Structures are given as C-alpha cells and as structure tokens.
Amino acid sequence: MNAGIDSFMEGLRSRTPGEAEFHQAVLEVVETVWDVYDANPRYKQAKILERMVEPERTIMFRVPWTNDRGEVEINRGYRVEFNSALGPYKGGLRFHRSVTLSILKFLGFEQTFKNSLTTLPMGGGKGGSDFSAKGRSDNEIMRFCQSFMTELFRHIGPNTDVPAGDIGVGGREIGYLFGQYKRIRNEFTGVLTGKGLGWGGSLIRPEATGYGAVYFVQHMLKEMGQEVQGKTFSVSGFGNVAWGAISKINELGGKVVTVSGPDGYIYDPNGITGKKVDYLLELRESNNDIVAPYAEEFGVQFFPDAKPWEVKVDIALPCATQNELDESDALKLINNGCILVAEVSNMGCTSEAVNCFINHKFAFAPGKAANAGGVAVSGLEMSQNSMRYNWTSEEVDKRLHLIMQDIHDTCTKHGKSGDYINYVKGANVGGFVKVADAMLAQGLV
Numbered sequence: 537m538n539a540g541i542d543s544f545m546e547g548l549r550s551r552t553p554g555e556a557e558f559h560q561a562v563l564e565v566v567e568t569v570w571d572v573y574d575a576n577p578r579y580k581q582a583k584i585l586e587r588m589v590e591p592e593r594t595i596m597f598r599v600p601w602t603n604d605r606g607e608v609e610i611n612r613g614y615r616v617e618f619n620s621a622l623g624p625y626k627g628g629l630r631f632h633r634s635v636t637l638s639i640l641k642f643l644g645f646e647q648t649f650k651n652s653l654t655t656l657p658m659g660g661g662k663g664g665s666d667f668s669a670k671g672r673s674d675n676e677i678m679r680f681c682q683s684f685m686t687e688l689f690r691h692i693g694p695n696t697d698v699p700a701g702d703i704g705v706g707g708r709e710i711g712y713l714f715g716q717y718k719r720i721r722n723e724f725t726g727v728l729t730g731k732g733l734g735w736g737g738s739l740i741r742p743e744a745t746g747y748g749a750v751y752f753v754q755h756m757l758k759e760m761g762q763e764v765q766g767k768t769f770s771v772s773g774f775g776n777v778a779w780g781a782i783s784k785i786n787e788l789g790g791k792v793v794t795v796s797g798p799d800g801y802i803y804d805p806n807g808i809t810g811k812k813v814d815y816l817l818e819l820r821e822s823n824n825d826i827v828a829p830y831a832e833e834f835g836v837q838f839f840p841d842a843k844p845w846e847v848k849v850d851i852a853l854p855c856a857t858q859n860e861l862d863e864s865d866a867l868k869l870i871n872n873g874c875i876l877v878a879e880v881s882n883m884g885c886t887s888e889a890v891n892c893f894i895n896h897k898f899a900f901a902p903g904k905a906a907n908a909g910g911v912a913v914s915g916l917e918m919s920q921n922s923m924r925y926n927w928t929s930e931e932v933d934k935r936l937h938l939i940m941q942d943i944h945d946t947c948t949k950h951g952k953s954g955d956y957i958n959y960v961k962g963a964n965v966g967g968f969v970k971v972a973d974a975m976l977a978q979g980l981v
C-alpha cells in the first residue's frame with residue numbers, strides 16, 4: 537500500500553477508534569481515488585478528503601418509550617449529517633439491533649458518493665436506532681417511532697435533511713414518523729421519502745432499489761454480450777430490496793432460486809415467482825426476521841445457518857446487509873461458474889471479497905452504484921413533493937432507467953482499463969469528483 541494512504545488511514549483510525557465498518561468504507565474509497573487526489577493540488581490544499589471523512593454533524597439522542605406491558609424501554613437514536621455539498625442531507629434510517637455509530641457512519645459516508653452518482657441534488661446522511669421490531673407489536677413500533685421523531689424533528693426538514701427507510705424502516709414506520717413530524721411542526725412537507733402513495737409517496741419507490749439494481753445488471757451484462765433472460769440468480773435477504781429485485785428478474789425472464797434470513801437460506805429450484813414473491817412481503821410484516829417459514833409454506837429445502845452463495849448460479853445478488861459475502865464465498869461463486877455479482881445491500885461484500893473479485897477481473901458492482909436506484913427515486917419523490925404533483929409510474933420508471941444508465945456510464949468512464957471495468961473505482965472516482973468540486977467551490981465550510 538502507498539505511504540500516503542497508510543498515514544491517512546492511521547490518522548482516521550486514531551481519531552475514530554473502534555469504528556471498523558467506517559474504516560472499511562473509507563479505505564475502499566481512499567484507495568481508489570488516491571491517484572486523482574494526488575494529481576490535484578487544489579483538492580489536497582483544501583484537505584478535501586480529510587474533510588469528507590468528518591461528518592458535518594453527528595446527532596445522538598435518547599429514545600425513551602413504553603412497551604405493551606407498561607415497562608419503560610430506552611434506545612439510542614442517531615442522525616449522521618455527513619455531507620451537504622450537493623444538496624440537503626439525504627439517506628435512510630435503519631432500525632436494527634446491530635446499529636452502532638460505526639455502521640451509520642459507513643452508511644452515511646457511502647451515501648454521499650451514491651447520491652452524487654444519481655446526478656440528483658442530494659447530500660449524504662444516515663440515521664437510525666438500535667431498536668428492533670422483532671417480536672414487537674404495531675403499537676409498540678408506533679410509540680417508538682413517535683418518540684424517535686420527537687427529538688429528530690428539530691434537526692430535519694425538506695431543505696435540510698430528508699430521511700427515508702433502510703433495514704427495519706418501511707412504509708409502516710415512515711407513516712408513523714411522518715405523522716409525528718407533521719403534528720409537531722404543523723407542516724405537511726416532503727421531509728421524508730418512502731411515504732404512502734396516497735399521501736405524497738412516489739410510484740415505484742418501494743420497487744426502486746431492486747428494479748434499479750437489475751437495470752444496472754442489465755447494463756453490465758450488455759458489456760459482456762449477455763442478458764438477464766435465461767440466467768439463474770441467488771438472492772440473499774427477503775425484505776423490500778430482495779422483493780423488488782426478484783420481481784424485475786422474473787419480468788425479464790431470469791430465475792431466482794434462493795432467499796435468506798439470519799436463520800439460513802431456502803433453495804427453490806423452480807424459481808421464486810407469483811404468490812411466492814408476495815409471500816416475502818408477508819414474511820417481513822410478521823416481525824419475526826426469519827425465512828424458514830417459506831420452506832414450510834412451499835415445500836422446499838431450508839439450509840439452516842448457511843449462506844446462499846454455495847448454490848451454483850449465473851448471478852449472485854447480496855440484498856441483505858453489510859459484509860454478508862466474504863472471500864471464501866467469492867471464491868465459491870467464481871469456481872461454480874458465476875459470472876456477475878452486484879451488491880444490492882450496502883457494502884454487502886467484505887474488502888477481501890471485493891479484492892478477490894477485482895483480482896480475478898470478475899464483473900462486480902459495488903452497492904453505491906448498483907443500489908442507487910432507491911435513493912434516486914427518493915430524489916424524484918422530493919421533486920414531485922416540491923411541485924405538489926405526482927408522476928405516473930411509467931414516468932418515474934423511465935427516469936430511474938436513465939439514472940441507472942448514467943451511473944453505468946460514469947463507472948465505465950472512470951473505471952475502464954483495457955477490457956475490464958473496475959466498477960468500484962469507477963463509482964468512487966465518479967462520485968468523489970463531483971462532491972470534491974462542489975466543496976472547493978463552496979469554500980472552507
């Protein structure tokens with residue numbers, strides 16, 4: 537490794553001890569943009585990278601609430617307002633027991649580059665809580681959301697910071713959060729995205745992350761002279777993102793044979809189609825966080841405590857959570873004849889897995905490119921809210937298509953060398969340059 541990168545990372549690690557996921561996300565970006573940084577004295581003099589890794593503002597707060605037994609519970613709430621060079625802070629809220637400051641900082645940092653890639657005017661942010669909906673009633677979830685917003689409301693706004701969903705935050709939670717914001721502020725504004733379709737939400741937003749990822753995969757396949765039709769896919773997770781991806785793959789004539797949960801994976805060799813796809817939404821709404829019931833419902837095999845990456849497929853799409861695919865999984869996929877992996881979860885692959893793909897000149901897309909469709913349609917929801925108007929699903933889908941194509945072009949422009957496209961480099965450099973130039977133009981803030 538280069539001495540400049542070493543000392544940069546050493547400085548970061550000593551200022552942010554214990555934030556392993558954040559360090560992982562930063563190192564991936566720094567390694568790929570270092571040449572551009574080194575070659576541009578204006579960036580260096582302005583310490584653009586050093587500023588980029590320091591969130592503009594980090595808010596941490598107490599979230600007290602009462603459970604159904606009348607007991608007091610305390611969770612921790614966060615909002616990391618990472619970078620506003622390109623627009624209001626924008627990014628999801630994650631409610632999951634694994635949430636820590638490190639997780640939200642890695643997500644907020646990546647979000648800044650992802651949002652830059654969408655070409656829409658959005659800065660980067662992320663928030664959430666260590667609250668988990670597992671085993672909770674709807675009333676408990678509502679009380680938690682109301683308490684969370686009772687503090688968060690003072691920090692956000694349609695021109696300041698616009699949260700959305702992420703793991704554990706879907707339409708139901710956005711509804712409760714929006715209701716509380718509106719009550720406190722007495723304002724009906726586009727302060728959150730992922731809203732219900734009857735009250736300011738955008739058509740295609742629920743599908744957007746999965747659809748966008750599959751559009752991106754189509755472009756990657758096109759480079760290889762291939763198409764989705766006839767390909768088999770393994771997908772992990774069973775939430776909103778997996779659901780959207782599976783729906784689009786089916787529409788395009790591909791076949792998905794796995795979904796997974798924290799408990800293991802199911803293998804459905806006939807393909808997850810029709811009512812099986814709708815069943816995924818039921819599973820998620822049950823608040824149980826397990827995938828095993830799918831196997832009982834449809835009489836297929838369940839592999840407890842295992843990951844779907846051992847199944848022989850053409851294309852693998854991690855759609856669950858960070859670091860869910862490691863180097864041994866990557867090697868298994870490559871050796872089994874897989875031709876493409878696209879992260880649909882954020883930082884779905886470990887650094888070792890990413891390096892393994894790149895060293896093998898394997899077609900690999902990082903989350904900040906492949907999964908940007910979700911936040912892109914959030915950006916389109918903001919536009920529609922500002923206009924007080926709703927586009928048709930065809931209109932939104934057409935724009936989503938164009939945005940994903942644009943991101944693919946950006947990755948190619950900055951990542952292609954010979955006949956190999958390094959999508960990690962392409963996405964990081966493409967996302968970085970735009971944010972860096974905006975920061976330079978806006979002075980030392």
Ligand code: 2IT
Pocket residue numbers: 626627628629647650698699700701702703729882907908910911912914
């Ligand atoms: O990771 C992501 O891009 C999201 N969770 C969506 C963020 C958003 O603001 O729609």
